[in-house]
Amino acid sequence: MTDATESGARDPLAPFDADILAAVAGRTGTDPAHLRELLRRHQQSARDLPGVDNLVYEWRKYLPYDPVVARTEAAFHCVVLPEVWADFAEALDIDDADFERLLAVHDRQARRAAEARGESTEPFDGATAMLLTRA
Template identity: 45%
Template sequence: MTTDELAAFDEAVVESVAADREVSVERLTDVVRTHQANVRELPGVEDIVYEWRNYFHLDPLVGRTEDAYYLALPDHVWAEFTDDLDLTEAESEALLAVHDAQARAAPDAAGVDETRLDGDAALVLTRP
C-alpha cells in the first residue's frame, strides 16, 4: 500500500503558508504533491534519503516518523527540484516555506532538531 504524497503535511500548515506567500492553497497543494511524486519516481524516497545521508558530511536526517523523513539540506539541493517543477519565484518560495514550517511543526515523536533547520533548508518527504 502506498501512502498519499501529502500524508506528512498538515492542511493548516499548507493553508498558513499559502496565505503568507500569496499563493492559492490549491496551487501550493498541487506543487507539494507533484514534488513528492517526483521524488518517489526518481530515485525513490528511501533511496534518496540513503544517498544524502552518505553524501553529505553532516547527516541531513534530523527526524523521522512512520510517515515522514525530516531533513536539513544545503540550499542548493532545492534548486534542482524547483527547476524541474517550473515554478514562479513566489511558488518556489512557498514550497520551501511549507517544508520549513512542516518540519518545525513535526510531532515530538519525530525528534526534529530545529537548530539544524536554522542553517539549512528543510525538506519533508512522505514515506511511501
C-alpha cells in the same frame, strides 16, 4: 488528510498539516489547492527519482553531514543543501514565488513536527528543511 491512498501507497501530503498549507498560501497570495499541487509534484518527483529511501541513502552517503533530522512512519525530516532544493525547483520548472512557498511549508512543518516530538528546532535554523513522504 488521509495516510494512504486507495492503492495502499501513503498519501504524499500525509506529513503536511492543512493549517500550515492554508497559512502559507494566505501569506503568499496563492490558493491552498495550488500549494497542495506543488507539494504533490515535489513529492512525486522524489518518488520518481531513485525513490525516497534511495534518495535519502544517497544523501547520507555523499553529503558532508547526515541530512536526516528525524525519521517517522510518515516521512523523513531532512536538512538539505540549498543546491538540493534548487535541483528540485528546476526539475519542477517552478517560478521563484512557488519555490519560496515550498520552502516555507517544509520549514514550518519540520519545525512543528520537531516541537511535537519534544525535540529542538535548531537543526532547521539557517538551513533548508525538506520532508519526504515515505511510500
